[in-house]
Amino acid sequence: MTLKITIPGKQSGSTFSQLRLFLCFLMYCWVLADPACGYFLKNCTIRGNLSDTSNMKVLCYNRNLEVIPIAIPRKVSNLDLAMNNISKIEKLDFKGLSNLKILNMSRNQISQVDDGALGHLEALQELGLAHNRLTTLSDHLFQGLANLSLLHLDNNLIATISSSSFQLLSSLKTVNLTKNNLYNMKEVQPIVQLPHLHELYIGSNRFTSFQSQEISNTSIELRLLDLSRNPLGIFRITADVLPYLEVLDIAYCGQLGHMEWDVLDRSFLRNVNRLNLSGIEMSFERMGMVLQTVNSSLVHLRLHDLVNSSRLKIKALTDIACRIPTLSVLRLEYNNIGNLSEEFLQSCKHLTEVDISDTGLTQLSDFSFRSIEQLSALKLGHNRLSFVPKATKNLPTLKILDLSFNIINKLGCSDFSNLTELTQLIIFHNQIPNLLGCVFQDLKELRILKMGSNKILTLNDAFMNALHKLEALNLAGNKLSSIRKGEFKSLTSLKTLLLFDNQIASMEDGAFEGLVNLTELKLGSNKITQIGIRNTVLMGLPLLKSLDISCNYITYVNDDKLNPPPFSHLTSLENLRIFSQRHKGLSHLPINFLEGLKSLLSFQAGSLNIKELYPDTFIYTPRLWFLDISKNEFTALTPKLFHPIPRLNSLYLTKARIQSLDFLIGANLSRVTLLQVSKNDITVVNETVLRSLPALTYLDMQDNAFTCGCSDAWFVQWIESDNQTQVVGAGEFTCNYPADLKDTKLLDVELQFCIVRLGLYYYISTTCLVLLTLIASFAYHFLKWQVIYGYYLFLAFLYDTKQRNKHTPHGCQYDAFISYNAHDEPWVLRELLPELEGEQGWKLCLHHRDFQPGKPIIDNIMDGIYGSRKTICVISRRYLESEWCSREIQVASFRLFDEQKDVLILVFLEEIPTHQLSPYHRMRKLVKRRTYLSWPRAGVHTGVFWQQLRLALETKDGSSEENPILSGVQAL
Template identity: 90%
Template sequence: MTLKITMPGEQSGSTFSQLRLFLCFLMYCWVLADPVCGYFLKNCTIRGNLSDPSNMKVLCEKRNLEVVPKDIPRKVSVLNVAMNNISKIGKLDFKGLSNLKILNMSRNQISSVDDGSLSHLEALQELGLAHNRLTILSDHLFQGLANLSLLHLDNNLITTISSSSFQPLSSLKTVNLTKNNLHNMKEVQPIVQLPHLQELYIGSNRFTSFQSQEISNTSIELRLLDLSRNPLGIFRITADVLPYLEVLDIAYCGQLGHMEWDVLDRSFLSNVKRLNLSGIEMSLERMGMVLQTVNSSLVHLRLYDISEERVKALTDIACHIPTLSLLRLHHNNISVLSKEFLQSCKQLTEMDVCDNNINQLSELLFRSMEQLSTLKLGHNRLSSMPKATRNLPTLKILDLSFNIIHELGCPDFANLTGLTQLFLFHNQISNLPECVFQDLKELRILKLGSNKILTLNDAFMSGLPKLEYLSMSYNKLSSISKGDFKGLASLKTLLLFDNQIASLEDGAFEGLVNLTELRLQSNKITQTDIRNTVLTGLPLLRTLDISCNYITYVNDDKLDPPPFSHLTSLENLQIHSQRHKGLCHLPINFLEGLKSLLAFKAGNLNIKDLHPNTFIHTPRLWYLDVSKNEFTALTPKLFHPTPRLNRMYLSKARLQSLDFLVGANLSRVTFLQVSKNDITVVNETVFRSLPALTYLDMQDNPFTCGCSDAWFVQWMESDNQTQIVGAGEFTCNYPADLKDTKLLDVELQFCIVHLGLYYYISTTCLVLLTLIASFAYHFLKWQVIYGYYLFLAFLYDTKQRNKLTPHGCQYDAFISYNAHDEPWVLRELLPELEGEQGWKLCLHHRDFQPGKPIIDNIMDGIYGSRKTICVISHRYLESEWCSREIQVASFRLFDEQKDVLILVFLEEIPTHQLSPYHRMRKLVKRRTYLSWPRAGEQTGVFWQQLRLALETKDGSAEENPILSGVQAL
């Protein structure tokens, strides 16, 4: 075989192209290896969809934070860092949060805000800085907040407002500066002159006067002004600067002992609809002047904490205002409401006298109020239903809650034919007469909770045809009999929780054909009461709560019949927290019939396992809570019938592994809570089986901090879909030397094989290897080829040495030559050595076995001969097979330490031409060799030396220096 040697100058352009390609490829691989910044918050949680910036909320309240977190997602729209220990807002704290619309930093310790620190929040609409320690509002504090509409600065220590601090807030509508240390009304002048300001709260400061010239010389668009709880000595308006004002609150003002009212023209406050004069320190005459000023527009009046005598006088004045419709008289220590008290209030539609000490009402008190629709008498001391509330056909809402009413009589609601809402909760009622609600034909809402009712006494058999909401919670009912609610055909919500119900008769809820919500929690109901004959007749029921009762089952055997078989519309079932022993077992067919069930809450039931067929009847199940049980482990088959499951609560369930989620058909689960279990290691395949997971809570688990959890740490820090709640607080439980160490603080990088980095290293090595091979082939072609064959020769040599025995040889010499030198071998060498000297030679064209692999013939020939004669010429050096032959022979020479190799040069070959053949050059340097005489020279000496070389024994080359004296090339 003839091989062409490529010169170094050839293909240089191709080489540089390969180099450029290699560099570009390295850069690409580096990009691949660079890890993606995943979604991970150490101290906060997210509400909403991570992929929907307009709905993303980050909640960091109550985390003991001292600085604003640095890992807030850039696309967040709502950020809540309230109730922490942050003392300063730095210039870069909110950099990059250009989508933020709502920022709540209330209830911190903020006393300093760097200028321009809020300028990054171009989209901000609401800012909460209430309950902090700010003292000065500087010039550049609100720079860049052109879209801000709501600003909370209440409950600070603000004493100074810079004249230009509010100038950037061109969209501001509401400012709350309540409870600060402001003294001078001129400081709020820049605020009230904002073009869109509508509401200003500056109550509980230190203003001693309010004068229109101090705030503006032109009309402003202010709709609400709260000046309450300031030590105002005077309220003066000398110009029409508040033409749009609708709400004025000056409650509890005049704390210096008195307050003057100076409004020269009644038209200056002609649009005020709501007025609060509660607790004001002002003479009765001046208060009358205030009411006269708003005589043409007042609708709602609030008079709290005023003595009984004054409130009667003011009520009489107020009720002569024709536009007044709502009067609130809380906390005035009124005990008796006489007929004269409200005789001038004929036009009122709502009367609110809650939170007094009223124990007596004049029977004709409200009879003159022909438009009265709402009457609130709650939080008083009425011991019986007042006759004053009867015969009011226009009344729609009656509130008598939080009194001490002991009993109800049939005439108590006489002629209240228009009543739609009746509130009687928190009284002492123990009995419901059958006829008590007979006139309430329009009643929609009835609240009788927190009384002492023992029995229903057929009160709901008739009389309430339009009732939709009934609350009987927190009473003392012990049983529900058949037909107790028969007359409530329109009822949608029935609340019976926190009674003492221990018996439910068959047909207990008969007639409730429109009921959608039934709550029976916290009673004494047992499993015998939960049967299909009790829950019959509820075709539209969607929510059933029977939690916190005494339901228990001794095994999970089938129930005959199943308890909920008739509730085909039920969507929400709650049975959690059964008392005494707990539920213990969940029967196999407990949920049979609930084909519409979406939510099942079965936590804290002392259940140790769930049968694989538990949910086969609930294919639409979306929400599952089985936390606070003792499962230890669950089976994947359990969840096969619930492919729509989205939210799972499994906290405090003593789970030791999450492997049951693998193969559980939970591809739609987005919310998983498995906190406070016994999980030590998290399998990577678990979360691969939850492709839609966006919220994960694994707090308070005893993690093993080692390489088994290394991938979990890497996943938490890099995954940009799933939020891991409280990951920064995950602690190690094992090994002992890492106990209580934060999982994220443990050095686990050496355990992790970063896939991107692995690809990068692998591809880089492959490219480097390719380039090295290309360079080697380009510049070191023959050295590479020679090395390749040298390696093959080594393998063949090792193989043959194991096969051939050292005893006896078939030939005296193996002749290695190139086909081009065959004429010399046949005409010169063969006749001399075989014919004249009698040696037996091995020639490949004559002695190789037909059909046998060439390399095997070569090996057999060399190892089957005492000597190997290499006939070397330029052609020989370029021959593939000749190269192999000399390599095998040289291995035998050097590795077996035998004098088996004889070199015969037919041509003069310079040493530098032997350099590509490392082994050949090594042989020439270490040994003498024979050269065929030039033309005209005698050959006798050559043949004599060759004969001597063949006669030497197979000892080491050093023991047989037979060719000494022959000149080397």
């Protein structure tokens, strides 16, 4: 049989190459990746996360920054750097922020912007540079901002604008240059020429004239032009350059004492529908000309604060304005009108909205608005009216009436009797002490009633039989002391009821009866001590979603169950607020306080003096999403408290005297994205705690007493490298312990020696794994059989060592152990056995005859070899392919090498070329170094062979050098 050595083919070699390339690629990618791409940004707050950057905001406003922070996330879309002390924008400050769409740098000290510094912001749409110290807009200032649509440059010191500054801003729609030092209209010419510019604000500058030839020779797209608060001496339009203008603001112009109006053709301003002439320094005649210019399109006119105009001039201007057939809104705030006569608005027949707030009105003629047949909105706020003027009674079309901030001290039954179309009534901040039951009886269409900040003591059935369509009622800031049963029973459409900041101490059972559509009820800042005795106060509110009972006097002496629970009927409630001032806290939260609130999503219970919460507190609120229990005195909480609310997303525990966050471990808060535990007594943050919050994206731990040592080393590393959770204000975390580090910034403490550099170990282990894989693949590809042979040699070595430890120094049991293959057994029995045992008298060990039955084969082999002086290996091709023969020769060769005795004799039954000898049996080296005998070919005399074999058996167990016959000579 031919000896075969298997060599891997092309397919296995290809697989090996692919595997090697794949592993190398993975390792390359890992090395290139930036494992420290963190979510922490010193002195800034991030809204959003690194995995979804479409709406990411970085908020760095009001942080006393002097330079633009480095390491701003590259994918940020909104960056707010307002209210800092930044003085310069350098060329590389915004490099890489190609996704930025909104940049706000208002209210800084910026006086210099390097050319090209904004050029990296190719996606920018809104830029805020207001309230800085810019003096010049250079040629390349806005280079690269082709997508910019909104630009704020107001409140700077800009006096010069380069002719090419705005040349490339083709998408710009709104520019605000209010309150600068511009004095020549030609400075803004490059701006108004932009193809898509719609709004230009250049008020509060130094322009002394506005002349159309200074800005353009052709029509422009401008829709809004604000020239207010400029010392304009002349406004002149000689060509149709503003055909699309809709809003013109020239309020408080003419500050040099006069202003001329020169518009040659009325059609030049044919589309102006909103005009502001407030506080303008212009003669009555010129103002009349202005109004005549826009008399074909004007809809909205402001004539505020005409301080130098008498009441008669205001009346005359009003008459001119009201003759404009398109005018519908007239605002006369901040004028000194005094008493409003019947004639004042006599010509204003087409108006739908009149605003005469803050005009010093004390009384109105009963027919002041008689001529205004379509009046729908009347604003009389901030005056000195002491009662509802009769003039409002004869306005059947009125929908909005504003009487706020007057001194009205009484409402009569007929005050609103004819206002059958009224939808909004605002009597906020007056001095009304009570309500009559008939006062609102005719307001059948009223939707909104605002009566807050009065002095109402009782409601007197005012809401028992009227206002069936009312949707919002504001009674906050009054002096109500109680709510009687059925007080609001006629308000079946009411959705919002505001009763906060009163003096309500009691509410009768059924107090809110009839409010079947109420969704929001605010009872905060009152004197309520309990929510009903029989649990019927809040009955009849099936759709209530938001309840605020904060800052009351509700208290409980222990945590015992309430019978009945206060909110058991509010099955639709989603938001409950019971915040309080510390001296008014609940002290104890009863076990079943939240029973019945199966729809509750938000629970705000701060400042209640609560020291602990019963573990089953939230078993009634399985949908809870937002929990704020800040400003209590918990010290510690239990994980079981949070088990019933697995959907919790936001948890606020500010100033709650928490000493450890270990209660979060096992709390089942896998959905929490926001955790605020600022102003507590936390010293160390455990890694296990943060790992228990896998969805956390926002962590606020400011103002805690950190112990700066190796216990916080992992936390510091996590702050700087985690790419999911933003740690707010981490740059300001300070050490409290040890004393020598007190007030030191946590991130400035050297903790590197504490940190196990897992990244390095990962790199080393990965590299070793790759190298081991490559070596194993190489060995399998080229040294497969040598490896297998080495493996079996190692097993033989183990067997040899074991046997040697048990071996005794007594004589051997056999002269020779015969190692042969079963196919060669006939030769052994017919030739070898008769000659060696029969003729020469040697005692041989043969496995078929002398192995002990039931004993493991390998043990029999070991006993046979070590129990014999010599081992004769009968070699044939079948022998080389036999596993057990391989084991036998391995054991014998190890005995040879270990004991340094010539105990191995090789007998070849057939001729096998040395290059075909399998490395699996290490035969090549044995043949070269040891004695071997060949069985003669057929027909050749065997005497010499047996003689050589007898000599080999007779030699002592010395080294081969002491036995010349065993020196590798092949028998003839």
